[in-house]
Amino acid sequence: MSGIPHVLAVAGSDPSGGAGVQADIKSIMACGGYGMAALTALTAQSTQGVSAVHAPPTGFLRQQLDTLASDVRIDAVKIGMLGTAAAIDTVSAWLDALPERPPVVLDPVMVATSGDRLLDPEAERALHGLIARADVVTPNLPELAALVDEPVARDWGVALRQVRGLAARHDVLVLAKGGHLDGPRCPDALVGPDGPIATFDDERIPTTSTHGTGCSLSSALATLYARERDWPWATRLARAWVRRAIEAADALDVGRPGGHGPLHHAHALWSGERPPRRSAEPDAWWEDIAALRRELDEVWFVRQLADGSLDPARFAAYLEQDALYLGAYARLLERASELAPDSAESAFWAEAARRCVTEELALHRSYLAPGGADDGSSPHAAAPSAETAAYLAHLERAAQAGDHAVLVAALLPCFWLYQDLGARLASVSREGHPYAEWLDAYGDPGFASATAEAIAWTRRAARAASDDRVARMRAAFETSCRHELAFFAQTGATTP
Numbered sequence: 501m502s503g504i505p506h507v508l509a510v511a512g513s514d515p516s517g518g519a520g521v522q523a524d525i526k527s528i529m530a531c532g533g534y535g536m537a538a539l540t541a542l543t544a545q546s547t548q549g550v551s552a553v554h555a556p557p558t559g560f561l562r563q564q565l566d567t568l569a570s571d572v573r574i575d576a577v578k579i580g581m582l583g584t585a586a587a588i589d590t591v592s593a594w595l596d597a598l599p600e601r602p603p604v605v606l607d608p609v610m611v612a613t614s615g616d617r618l619l620d621p622e623a624e625r626a627l628h629g630l631i632a633r634a635d636v637v638t639p640n641l642p643e644l645a646a647l648v649d650e651p652v653a654r655d656w657g658v659a660l661r662q663v664r665g666l667a668a669r670h671d672v673l674v675l676a677k678g679g680h681l682d683g684p685r686c687p688d689a690l691v692g693p694d695g696p697i698a699t700f701d702d703e704r705i706p707t708t709s710t711h712g713t714g715c716s717l718s719s720a721l722a723t724l725y726a727r728e729r730d731w732p733w734a735t736r737l738a739r740a741w742v743r744r745a746i747e748a749a750d751a752l753d754v755g756r757p758g759g760h761g762p763l764h765h766a767h768a769l770w771s772g773e774r775p776p777r778r779s780a781e782p783d784a785w786w787e788d789i790a791a792l793r794r795e796l797d798e799v800w801f802v803r804q805l806a807d808g809s810l811d812p813a814r815f816a817a818y819l820e821q822d823a824l825y826l827g828a829y830a831r832l833l834e835r836a837s838e839l840a841p842d843s844a845e846s847a848f849w850a851e852a853a854r855r856c857v858t859e860e861l862a863l864h865r866s867y868l869a870p871g872g873a874d875d876g877s878s879p880h881a882a883a884p885s886a887e888t889a890a891y892l893a894h895l896e897r898a899a900q901a902g903d904h905a906v907l908v909a910a911l912l913p914c915f916w917l918y919q920d921l922g923a924r925l926a927s928v929s930r931e932g933h934p935y936a937e938w939l940d941a942y943g944d945p946g947f948a949s950a951t952a953e954a955i956a957w958t959r960r961a962a963r964a965a966s967d968d969r970v971a972r973m974r975a976a977f978e979t980s981c982r983h984e985l986a987f988f989a990q991t992g993a994t995t996p
């Protein structure tokens with residue numbers, strides 16, 4: 501599918517705008533889709549609860565669906581409240597009649613957050629027929645319990661077992677949601693018949709504004725799957741988006757105290773972000789350079805550095821080049837600080853530049869001139885190697901273009917690849933290891949948190965950037981990664 505996905509919500513109306521098709525349309529739009537809705541039921545509802553449900557005849561539901569499908573391309577379907585067994589059977593029959601079935605996300609709505617029933621008890625059995633036609637089912641814990649005919653899971657292990665049973669029974673993916681657990685965590689897991697294919701574990705957000713979380717998540721998931729064609733990534737993006745909409749929810753101030761307020765569906769958009777995209781996630785860039793990272797682990801220099809067998813002269817040759825590199829890198833971090841869009845980010849890159857000089861370069865000096873006076877003089881006499889010069893030229897070009905987002909993406913690998921290597925080498929025995937101090941510096945928790953922050957600022961820039969700009973960020977990131985690899989590899993290729 502190219503362009504804007506057309507996403508159909510088959511669900512009930514919530515006049516308060518927090519759940520049902522109102523939440524679906526808002527979520528679909530915020531996630532980059534064109535939203536449509538066929539109504540299964542009308543509710544009289546507020547943040548305090550549901551006072552009445554009115555269901556139109558199922559023949560009319562079928563007519564809505566047929567009229568729409570005869571005209572509009574449907575790239576994904578989200579199914580929410582159905583209300584009765586007759587509505588479930590109507591939707592199942594419509595799906596079966598389609599010449600080609602689009603991806604289907606089924607949120608098996610049974611009970612509202614307020615505790616009110618939204619599905620006839622006798623319809624629960626009929627739901628199994630529809631589950632078998634879905635690609636992903638997203639029950640909350642009470643709905644899951646009803647579907648597997650067991651008590652509601654109170655711990656996550658039990659929930660995962662129940663979910664796997666449901667996934668195996670219908671050969672579908674099931675998104676287990678931890679919103680109804682007690683405790684400080686809010687885990688979710690996307691589970692197939694063979695077990696979890698993606699797991700998530702985040703802190704619970706302290707708020708009662710959770711009316712419509714399930715509706716919003718499932719619509720976001722359908723939309724993002726239509727764009728990305730990858731369930732684990734669509735889930736990841738949808739969850740991250742929903743979480744931020746929950747975090748910002750209380751600002752909407754909808755409804756009297758004591759109820760459940762809605763999520764802030766427009767929060768990310770109003771903060772200047774584009775709809776969620778895998779391409780704009782640094783974690784996706786990192787995933788996509790997995791082969792390069794494996795190659796880096798195999799570099800002779802890295803292996804000998806890890807086991808301590810590296811010839812000191814070769815280590816010194818590496819440090820000489822690295823000291824040259826770091827001097828220039830610190831100036832480029834300062835440039836990122838100048839270009840940063842606000843003072844918090846500017847302060848981060850300025851501090852990173854300072855630490856680069858005072859900590860990393862100082863460490864190099866201590867190796868190159870052990871016991872020598874740290875008089876600030878250059879620890880190296882060497883000229884830049886071809887590899888060092890090429891890497892720096894790439895970074896300089898990014899800086900000269902004056903595009904903050906592209907520059908930070910280019911600067912990121914020098915944090916991330918070192919931090920990743922440092923964390924993995926943290927388990928190496930330090931007993932008499934000649935390079936222990938070097939290993940410690942990059943395995944240090946302070947360096948890990950600086951790296952996490954550098955990733956977060958880059959992510960913020962990417963999420964706000966146009967597709968073209970994201971492509972330039974990603975290219976700058978990947979090119980820097982290739983230069984990192986060449987940089988590590990160079991010392992093995994030359995005789996010190």
Ligand SMILES: Nc1ncnc2c1ncn2[C@@H]1O[C@H](COP(=O)(O)OP(=O)(O)O)[C@@H](O)[C@H]1O
Pocket residue numbers: 613639640641677678679680686687688703704705706707710712713714715717739742743746
């Ligand atoms: N307080 C919260 N903090 C963070 N995430 C939450 C919170 N409540 C629900 N979620 C998330 O919202 C989504 C919907 O979950 P849940 O509330 O279990 O479903 P439902 O709305 O269908 O009852 C899940 O991704 C869940 O982890």
Ligand SMILES: Cc1ncc(COP(=O)(O)O)c(N)n1
Pocket residue numbers: 511512513514519520521543545580581609611612613614618710711712713714715716
């Ligand atoms: C029309 C309609 N559909 C679904 C829900 C479930 O909402 P929640 O996500 O809060 O469980 C609802 N309250 N109203």
